[in-house]
Amino acid sequence: MNSFLRKNLVLIGTLVVIAALFAAAAQGMDKQDFVITLLRGLAVGSITFLVASGFSLIFGLLDVLNLAHGTLFMIGAYIGWTVFVRPDTFVDILTPLALILSGFALADVYPALTTRTRLGSSMKRILPWMLIVVSLLLFGYILPKYPIAIWDVGTYAQSPVTFAFMTSQGTRLPVAPIAFSEISSALAWVGLLLASVLAALGLSLFGNDVGQTRSVNWKNFIVFAVLLLIAISGSIFNDPFTNFLLGLSSNWLFVFSVLIAVLSGAGLGALMESALIRPLYSRPIYQLMLTLGLSAIGIEMVRAIWGRPEFVMPKPVFFNGTGDGCPATSFADWWTHNCSTILLWDGRVRVYNEIFIPLVGLFVLISIWLLLQRTRLGMVIRAGVQDREMVEALGINVRRVFTMVFALGVGLAALGGVLAAPSSGLSNVMGESLFLNALIALAIGGLTNYPGAALGSVLVGLIQQFIIKYGQIGIAIPFTDMVFKPSPPLVPASTVLLMVIILLILPNGLLGKKE
């Protein structure tokens, strides 16, 4: 115990100072203000944590600084919103998306086929490009004609803002059904499948893996078959499935949206790692440029599809009750009325924003911790963070683990996005400021330390919320009549200041280990 104290003296000292600061902060405000600010800080901290932990897992194991992480957080929010507000669009997209992905699911099969054919050297160089151009032409011809019921960013009455508003009022705008008119459905489906296979085949020809002998077995075709099944059932059961989703209570629809957002985030992450990042492991600078570029592309795509105006994802009714019996006075009372707010220590606390989000954050914190400590995958991750080469030398397929961890990290960011959508709303820039917060949180907590990510995120969230609160009520300066009100620009500045101070005392962050 004594040696533990001595080893962690600086850390404990820092934590005591921070705790004292919060205790001092509590003196200047009412109890209800303090509780609300504390909860808000925890909520902001939770969302920050979801982004920061994914980023830190990816950086720790893969050494990839994923600068697109904030953008992926934002994309998660927009995908969740789409499923929640426009389930019909989601169902319409299923079939073409599954078809586009199906060709890539066979990625392991192509090398086995192509190594058996002998090609001239010039043909070898041209063929991949030809395949990709043909597939792009096919995509370009078919996709614009593919009927997908979607909003119209240009007209206000059909814009996402209106749809979001109407859904929050409990009514949905009627959507005109769209059917194949310009091209036949069979042509579109076969064309997409063909284009996808050609694109994947072309991409596989670029890599010249020496001595790679892959055997093809039935397992390679499982994902392909599943995707085809999704595509077929998506088109046959389009209407029943849409009606089923629309008929769901908003609670279940919300759960479903969160699930889809997380899964698409994970899928996007896996795709990004296997297709774009993997060829660049030996060139870290290129990786950095790539993720930076992807981030910009992501933001522009979101602007093109969902438009620039901000809108809010409606809350599920579970957290949105008003009227009789609201605000709830206790949790039992809240359980019967599902009020949007609850009275705690005389303060009105918003249940979704300030109680639900921190709880989810806590849940994720514990689940990922269990994953890291109790499973074989977690063991591989912890070992790989320290020494990737040795893990490989033990015969463990690290590449597969890389893809999984990237998927997990992006999935967590997407979860953060979709959870933040009902509380702080959706905007094109929601990712950037949060990503900056997450980076600061990681610097404070220790860059590749999982508990450190949580601690840093919570600290950042708390500091910001307390500064905001004091901006409203002011700090009385002792022995004078003056009141100091921190101005809004001090909010981001304060976290950076905290980071600088902590890094000066503990260069590896609060919980980071010395390299």
Add this chain to the structure above:
Amino acid sequence: MENILDVQDIHTFIAQYHILQGVNVRVPKGSITALLGRNGAGKTTTLKSIIGLLTPRQGRVVFDGQEVQGMRPYDIAAMGIGFVPEHRAIFRDLTVEENLKLAERTKGDYLRKKEFIFDLFPDLKRLIALPGTSLSGGQQQMLAIARALVAENKLLLIDEPSEGLAPVLIEHMMKAIRELSKDSTVILVEQNFLVASQLAQYYVIIEEGRSVQQGSMKDLVNDKPAIHRYLGAA
């Protein structure tokens, strides 16, 4: 005798440096073969080229009848090669037991081999729940070798097992290596010629990235000029 490993004229680069410039190593099945040579001669690079952590630009590495050069390390290792690197590379954040479990290639490897490993290294049994950080150098070396024994390996690559160990521990280590070589072939990189000569039946001398001499250890022990020339006074 049948060779389990046949390294044929490999050339390996690290960044732009041409480190291995033609190394040949033949390892008879069931033997202990020592790679000898001065510091920086390319012994560790040879081991890394075998397991695939470095990829030879030229030449062939034939393990168990199959060419493995250019394959990913985990695929090569999974064919049955255990690697005990220089400086042990114990995973600090994992307990001793987790370090061993991580080396499983099929489920249950650890449980099957547990007894054999703890007979070989009784110390590890009582350290089982401790994190890798708290082990001494000798204990780390034992764990590193034990880790290579968890999976069914036909070939063990052991880099500098005696480095930094007290004489009494070296004795123990040698006994263990002799014991485990009953089940698998061993390639040993060893600076300490005394240790190498007592353990190995065969040797390969590497000098400035080239294998310059190989044969039976018995012959080398009597070949004082070669020992002096390639290994310094031993």
